[in-house]
Amino acid sequence: MPELPEVEMVRRQLASKIIHKKISDVQVLDWKSVDHNKDFQQTVIGSEIINIDRVGKYLFLSLNKEDLYVIGHLKMTGRMIYQAADDDTQYGGGHSLSGDLLNQPHKHTRIIYTFVDGSHLYFNDMRKFGYMKLAKESEVMDQKAALGPEPGSKEYSVTYLSELMSDRKTTVKAALLNQRDIAGLGNIYVDEACWRAEIRPQRIAGKLSDNDIDKLHTATCSILQDAVMYGGTTFRDYTDTDGQQGNFSDELKVFARQEKKCPRCGEVIKKDRVAGRGTHFCPGCQL
DNA sequence: ACTCTTGTTAAAAC
DNA sequence: GGTTTTAACAAGAG
Numbered sequence A: 001m002p003e004l005p006e007v008e009m010v011r012r013q014l015a016s017k018i019i020h021k022k023i024s025d026v027q028v029l030d031w032k033s034v035d036h037n038k039d040f041q042q043t044v045i046g047s048e049i050i051n052i053d054r055v056g057k058y059l060f061l062s063l064n065k066e067d068l069y070v071i072g073h074l075k076m077t078g079r080m081i082y083q084a085a086d087d088d089t090q091y092g093g094g095h096s097l098s099g100d101l102l103n104q105p106h107k108h109t110r111i112i113y114t115f116v117d118g119s120h121l122y123f124n125d126m127r128k129f130g131y132m133k134l135a136k137e138s139e140v141m142d143q144k145a146a147l148g149p150e151p152g153s154k155e156y157s158v159t160y161l162s163e164l165m166s167d168r169k170t171t172v173k174a175a176l177l178n179q180r181d182i183a184g185l186g187n188i189y190v191d192e193a194c195w196r197a198e199i200r201p202q203r204i205a206g207k208l209s210d211n212d213i214d215k216l217h218t219a220t221c222s223i224l225q226d227a228v229m230y231g232g233t234t235f236r237d238y239t240d241t242d243g244q245q246g247n248f249s250d251e252l253k254v255f256a257r258q259e260k261k262c263p264r265c266g267e268v269i270k271k272d273r274v275a276g277r278g279t280h281f282c283p284g285c286q287l
Numbered sequence B: 001a002c003t004c005t006t007g008t009t010a011a012a013a014c
Numbered sequence C: 001g002g003t004t005t006t007a008a009c010a011a012g013a014g
Helices: A004-018 A040-044 A137-145 A158-165 A172-177 A187-197 A210-229
Strands: A023-028 A049-055 A058-063 A069-073 A078-083 A109-115 A120-125 A131-135 A270-274 A277-281
Touching: A004 A049, A004 A058, A004 A078, A004 A210, A023 A040, A040 A131, A058 A137, A069 A137, A131 A137, A158 A172, A158 A210, A172 A187, A172 A277, A187 A210, A187 A277
Parallel strands: none
Antiparallel strands: A023 A109, A049 A058, A058 A069, A069 A131, A078 A120, A109 A120, A270 A277
16 A cells, blocks of 8 residues: 555655656556556657656656656555666565566556666556556646645644644544545554554544644654655555565554554554544554 | 455545 | 545455
């Protein structure tokens, strides 16, 4: 489940590897992955990616053609794997994947980009929810405008969070997951941020105290910052562009740790369903 | 065979 | 009528 830290890792790696390389060929193996745009190949071939930025979990690739961008989203199982021209390393490792998926391309490969230097970028996505679609600048602007501020940004102030939560009748979990209000948090980091803030995810957002809001603000900012520092989290599907797993997995305190002891208070961590998602919390110290 | 997994969104429910 | 919840999407693991 790539969330902000994982997408940021991909962005940084892609930026260092493919910016200013000319795209010599594109193969589309699944049309859904390019939003059924039959012109994708002919439009992209011959162009260069001149910039890659990110808002929330969305990637925005700028091409050196007038008003042409690619908007990318990994959704749950999307991966972007880069392979240098002379590289025969096996990629895509992950304990849930069988051995034949280590070579590129494989049965989950949806798009293949070839660069003039002979290197490749593979867009792999088992469930086909992710995409890389062509967009005009106006569509890029619209997509960015549809996303709330990221934790850690200047716009994401304590006041902003406080006003966001006030009078809300939904759960803290649902409120934090809504990308229109806050961009970048997903199932893993919402649970982890709530643990840091000592707040149960199933609490009603509008009933949080000022102190709760303060702690939640700090926690949401710090969890993403720390996760980026550790290279993201690999729970099941995420790997970076080298097929490497993220190191934050070992730092998780509650996510996927149900029936284990809380590292803070020793109580047994529980898993419930909140906002339609598997939700992990410590009944001992999250109130 | 049946359940569970999740990011986003459209539809349904409130 | 704005807010909240649910279902759908796809494909695989257990």
